[in-house]
Amino acid sequence: VVKSEIDTAEEVVLAARPSGAPKERDFEFRKVAMPEPGHGQVLVRVLYLSLDPYMRGRMSEAKSYAPPVKIGSAMGGGAVGEVVRSNHKRFSPGDIVIGDMGWRSHAAVPAAALRRVDESQGPISYAVSVLGMPGMTAYFGLLEVGQPKAGDTVLVSAASGAVGSLVGQIAKIGGSRVVGTVGTPEKAAYCRDELGFDDVIDYRDCGDLDAALSKACPGGIDVYFENVGGPTGDAAMRHLALRARVVVCGFIAEYNLTESYVGPSHLRHILVNRASVHGILVTDWLDRWPGAIARMAAWLKSGHISFKEDTINGLEAAPAGLIGLLEGKNFGKVLVKVAER
Numbered sequence: 001v002v003k004s005e006i007d008t009a010e011e012v013v014l015a016a017r018p019s020g021a022p023k024e025r026d027f028e029f030r031k032v033a034m035p036e037p038g039h040g041q042v043l044v045r046v047l048y049l050s051l052d053p054y055m056r057g058r059m060s061e062a063k064s065y066a067p068p069v070k071i072g073s074a075m076g077g078g079a080v081g082e083v084v085r086s087n088h089k090r091f092s093p094g095d096i097v098i099g100d101m102g103w104r105s106h107a108a109v110p111a112a113a114l115r116r117v118d119e120s121q122g123p124i125s126y127a128v129s130v131l132g133m134p135g136m137t138a139y140f141g142l143l144e145v146g147q148p149k150a151g152d153t154v155l156v157s158a159a160s161g162a163v164g165s166l167v168g169q170i171a172k173i174g175g176s177r178v179v180g181t182v183g184t185p186e187k188a189a190y191c192r193d194e195l196g197f198d199d200v201i202d203y204r205d206c207g208d209l210d211a212a213l214s215k216a217c218p219g220g221i222d223v224y225f226e227n228v229g230g231p232t233g234d235a236a237m238r239h240l241a242l243r244a245r246v247v248v249c250g251f252i253a254e255y256n257l258t259e260s261y262v263g264p265s266h267l268r269h270i271l272v273n274r275a276s277v278h279g280i281l282v283t284d285w286l287d288r289w290p291g292a293i294a295r296m297a298a299w300l301k302s303g304h305i306s307f308k309e310d311t312i313n314g315l316e317a318a319p320a321g322l323i324g325l326l327e328g329k330n331f332g333k334v335l336v337k338v339a340e341r
């Protein structure tokens, strides 16, 4: 057992429940005593923390698939870290692991809640990005629920982001025609030129979104991978093709709203096109993640998939990172580099 050299750790706690967009004052950065790993626990020094849109939901009390963060408690979050001390035979100091370490510099975590990172598959940060939760969301959401066939038109929103960029590239591997919606010209150029999307719509700049969708998806949309909701999601529903599949993954355009978003009813389009609409949760396929991660790693190695990370430095910057993510300021998967390896 190696004694940790420092006796204080850092964490970011939820200070207040935000109304609307979160503010910096809704978080508090503080120094705390170094956690002591108990029986069967492991002390992990966090290297990369993943920031994800679902964290906005955890800041609220509204019912969701996970309980809210308590006021005064550290924000939760997936992270990659290095084992510093271990009270479990499965892990030794120096091991690189992934788990829900939260917004912390160090965390004492039960060994059963940690997974060893296979460093041969890619940079260690990939364990919380393309080879982790967002990657698995794209993989299973698209292939299991969207079920695109060669020649299908697949539309994905938030197309340059962690999930969206992978949905588009996996659909391309399968021979679909891929169209994305994004919020800036730089994101549009990235999807078209670097990811090989067939067409991209900048929803902020295209004027009439319906006209843009008619042009980009002349035969209608066979698979819509919904990441944003709001007016973009509404427009997509008006362009569904017969027997379309709508994969409801998220609706980030609505997470900061103080009142429920009320758009037009989609039911008519679902009926007329005999479409199916299916909500997904990435952990529903947890038992199948290892195979999918191996397949994604192979696509990365063969160059069929590329991935962009948007890394910010220091745990103290995490609140600003999440606030920015919810406003579309990120370009790629948002990670906080908490410490050097």
Ligand SMILES: NC(=O)c1ccc[n+]([C@@H]2O[C@H](COP(=O)([O-])OP(=O)(O)OC[C@H]3O[C@@H](n4cnc5c(N)ncnc54)[C@H](OP(=O)(O)O)[C@@H]3O)[C@@H](O)[C@H]2O)c1
Binding pocket: 052, 053, 054, 133, 134, 137, 158, 159, 160, 161, 162, 163, 164, 181, 182, 183, 184, 187, 227, 228, 230, 232, 248, 249, 250, 251, 252, 253, 254, 280, 281, 282, 283, 325, 326, 327, 328, 329, 330, 331, 332, 333, 334
């Ligand atoms: N169901 C699941 O299991 C699961 C798992 C992971 C993620 N998700 C969901 O998947 C979606 C994408 O997550 P991610 O981690 O990949 O994030 P991301 O796409 O990397 O980043 C979020 C992007 O959303 C777009 N956005 C933000 N505010 C918007 C608004 N008001 N209107 C339209 N677009 C907006 C922005 O891109 P633009 O600048 O292009 O608008 C922003 O860059 C989220 O809805 C998330 O909740 C669901």
